[in-house]
Amino acid sequence: MAIDPSKIKRYSHGSRVPGWDSAVDLTKDPSVVPDPATTYVPDHVREAIEALMGKYPDVRSAAIPAMKIVQREHGWLSPTAMEQAACVLRLTPAYMVSVASFYDMFELSPKGANDVYVCTNISCSLLGADALHARFKEEMGGDPDFNVRAFECLGACDIAPMASVNGTYVGPLTEDDVVQIKEDLKEGREVLPDKQLAKRKAASKHWNR
Amino acid sequence: MPANIDTILFKDIDEPGLNTREVYERRGGYEMLRKALKMEPGAVLDEMLASGVRGRGGAGFAMGRKMSFIPKGQMDKYLVCNADESEPGTFKDRELMQKNPHLLIEGIIIGAYCIGASKSFIFIRGEYDYVADILDAAVAEARAAGYLGENILGSDHTIDLVVHRGAGAYICGEETALLDSLEGKRGNPRLKPPFPAVQGLYQGPTLINNVETLMNVPVILRMGGAEYAKIGTETSTGTKMISISGQIKYPGNYEIELGMKTRDILFGLGGGPLEGRTFKAWFPGGSSSPVMPLTEEVLEMPYDFDSIAKAGSMLGSGAIIVFDDSTSIVDVCYKTAHFYRHESCGKCSPCREGCNWTEKMLVRIKNGDATPMDLDIIESVCNQIMGNCLCVLGDAMAMPVSSMIKHFRPEFEAYIEAKREEAGFGVAIPQVNRGSHAGPGPLLSPAQAA
Numbered sequence: 001m002a003i004d005p006s007k008i009k010r011y012s013h014g015s016r017v018p019g020w021d022s023a024v025d026l027t028k029d030p031s032v033v034p035d036p037a038t039t040y041v042p043d044h045v046r047e048a049i050e051a052l053m054g055k056y057p058d059v060r061s062a063a064i065p066a067m068k069i070v071q072r073e074h075g076w077l078s079p080t081a082m083e084q085a086a087c088v089l090r091l092t093p094a095y096m097v098s099v100a101s102f103y104d105m106f107e108l109s110p111k112g113a114n115d116v117y118v119c120t121n122i123s124c125s126l127l128g129a130d131a132l133h134a135r136f137k138e139e140m141g142g143d144p145d146f147n148v149r150a151f152e153c154l155g156a157c158d159i160a161p162m163a164s165v166n167g168t169y170v171g172p173l174t175e176d177d178v179v180q181i182k183e184d185l186k187e188g189r190e191v192l193p194d195k196q197l198a199k200r201k202a203a204s205k206h207w208n209r
Numbered sequence: 210m211p212a213n214i215d216t217i218l219f220k221d222i223d224e225p226g227l228n229t230r231e232v233y234e235r236r237g238g239y240e241m242l243r244k245a246l247k248m249e250p251g252a253v254l255d256e257m258l259a260s261g262v263r264g265r266g267g268a269g270f271a272m273g274r275k276m277s278f279i280p281k282g283q284m285d286k287y288l289v290c291n292a293d294e295s296e297p298g299t300f301k302d303r304e305l306m307q308k309n310p311h312l313l314i315e316g317i318i319i320g321a322y323c324i325g326a327s328k329s330f331i332f333i334r335g336e337y338d339y340v341a342d343i344l345d346a347a348v349a350e351a352r353a354a355g356y357l358g359e360n361i362l363g364s365d366h367t368i369d370l371v372v373h374r375g376a377g378a379y380i381c382g383e384e385t386a387l388l389d390s391l392e393g394k395r396g397n398p399r400l401k402p403p404f405p406a407v408q409g410l411y412q413g414p415t416l417i418n419n420v421e422t423l424m425n426v427p428v429i430l431r432m433g434g435a436e437y438a439k440i441g442t443e444t445s446t447g448t449k450m451i452s453i454s455g456q457i458k459y460p461g462n463y464e465i466e467l468g469m470k471t472r473d474i475l476f477g478l479g480g481g482p483l484e485g486r487t488f489k490a491w492f493p494g495g496s497s498s499p500v501m502p503l504t505e506e507v508l509e510m511p512y513d514f515d516s517i518a519k520a521g522s523m524l525g526s527g528a529i530i531v532f533d534d535s536t537s538i539v540d541v542c543y544k545t546a547h548f549y550r551h552e553s554c555g556k557c558s559p560c561r562e563g564c565n566w567t568e569k570m571l572v573r574i575k576n577g578d579a580t581p582m583d584l585d586i587i588e589s590v591c592n593q594i595m596g597n598c599l600c601v602l603g604d605a606m607a608m609p610v611s612s613m614i615k616h617f618r619p620e621f622e623a624y625i626e627a628k629r630e631e632a633g634f635g636v637a638i639p640q641v642n643r644g645s646h647a648g649p650g651p652l653l654s655p656a657q658a659a
Contacts, residue, residue: 059393061393099393102554105335122548154336158300160460164336169339202222207461
């Protein structure tokens with residue numbers, strides 16, 4: 001089965017490779033540490049990152065937690081966000097992007113504010129996670145407020161099939177729960193309070209037998 | 210199991226407020242830390258060696274021996290707790306850390322005291338954000354009470370603990386990749402040797418242990434190493450947290466004594482298959498372990514490190530994934546290969562390319578594009594991955610995939626034939642010349658093939 005290169009889509013930046021330096025402003029030199037005098041960094045972001053830097057023997061260790069902070073601040077790792085983190089850490093934006101592109105939880109392109117990670121790994125898919133993920137996509141896929149992703153094992157196979165909604169683990173989910181989750185998120189309520197993993201008892205107690 | 214030992218780590222795990230220092234101390238918490246500080250570090254190590262406790266993260270290496278590899282003397286040494294629990298099917302550490310974080314902290318402090326480390330880290334996976342919040346709160350409580358920081362409990366030892374959150378990569382559960390990630394780099398495994406015990410985090414000697422292993426440290430000190438070694442079998446001592454999931458009635462975490470019969474685990478604790486189904490096969494220790502069909506013989510097998518290894522699989526992290534007759538083995542195989550293809554870090558070619566092509570071949574099988582010869586090619590690719598990479602992620606893909614083909618070859622072949630027919634490719638090429646130089650063989654008419 002030969003591959004026809006002309007059928008492979010190109011991204012907006014002109015490459016067939018997704019996301020290459022998409023989080024870097026190409027008009028600037030990526031190998032230069034941003035100048036603190038000209039780079040604006042909000043005070044609370046600077047304080048949070050500096051507190052992190054003090055925890056480790058080497059500041060580079062703070063790169064990943066620092067990117068989490070700026071991602072929360074900006075919604076995604078935009079060129080500005082990367083520059084702010086790099087400025088405080090005294091690292092280059094190129095280094096930050098090279099690290100960020102390795103990890104699943106960093107978003108190098110804009111995304112919806114509400115993260116919905118649906119686990120589609122073995123244990124969950126044995127209990128119908130693929131259909132559940134399709135249902136999530138159908139319900140929230142077109143909505144710019146949501147970021148629905150099929151995720152690898154989230155480490156909660158006891159409540160399979162499950163999803164992590166803004167970091168809250170909920171399960172076992174049925175396809176009817178999808179609408180409820182969407183409504184809860186829209187209203188700013190706690191997500192499915194009865195199905196949260198944090199409130200579940202150990203298995204020997206949970207199963208009444 | 211001796212009568213007085215019911216469960217150890219999971220004892221009263223649902224006690225309200227166990228995650229606070231007050232309740233934990235009321236139940237005898239941090240007493241073992243005081244006891245350890247009065248002992249010589251060597252005496253603590255002797256207890257660990259006597260207990261024979263083996264690492265609970267997957268490899269099953271004896272913890273005491275690993276500790277004894279750390280060089281003595283004054284230098285920057287580190288202790289890292291591996292809480293990057295990403296192996297599909299494993300969720301024991303999540304529940305342990307969420308409900309009893311202080312036991313882990315106590316274990317880490319004793320471990321750090323034993324090897325002489327002044328800085329320790331908990332590397333927790335980024336997805337477990339709410340668990341990391343609980344750990345952060347517990348660390349703050351422990352620091353306020355003088356268990357962490359400078360001159361702990363009036364002694365001249367300084368031990369600090371940082372909770373470091375990862376950002377979502379399975380490979381960071383591998384110890385050297387974890388160290389790279391903790392140093393703020395891409396999580397690529399390192400060449401071994403030098404092993405982390407000699408040259409690890411920031412080039413200093415580093416002890417890396419799983420959450421459950423470190424939680425056993427205060428328990429061993431309380432019971433005494435020799436007493437602890439009486440639980441379980443001779444070579445697999447102690448209790449083990451197992452995570453049961455998949456198509457089974459009562460999934461969840463259970464604590465068992467090592468050496469328990471598989472039947473008692475799957476039918477006793479797990480409650481047996483779902484209504485109207487029968488078990489087909491299982492992963493005995495996470496998705497990296499070779500799959501075994503659930504025959505009568507396997508059900509009689511004791512669940513411990515050595516018995517499972519002898520039967521051709523591994524105990525791994527103690528994550529049991531069961532699937533029943535309603536599930537096609539090809540789907541399970543595809544999901545497994547897909548996961549490892551996604552998580553391969555891309556450093557070593559056999560793993561990067563091997564996982565990729567194995568997944569592509571499985572897609573071909575699912576699309577009805579394959580011939581039974583593809584199974585031979587998959588097996589050959591898997592054989593070439595094993596043992597040829599810096600870490601075992603590639604092996605972790607190759608072992609379950611090749612074991613599934615080995616045990617369920619007729620099912621794969623029937624699936625391929627059925628899918629070919631569906632896709633209009635006609636009767637498949639019969640298999641001849643199996644082996645590394647497998648060719649397609651002569652073409653037969655459908656009548657001949659039948």
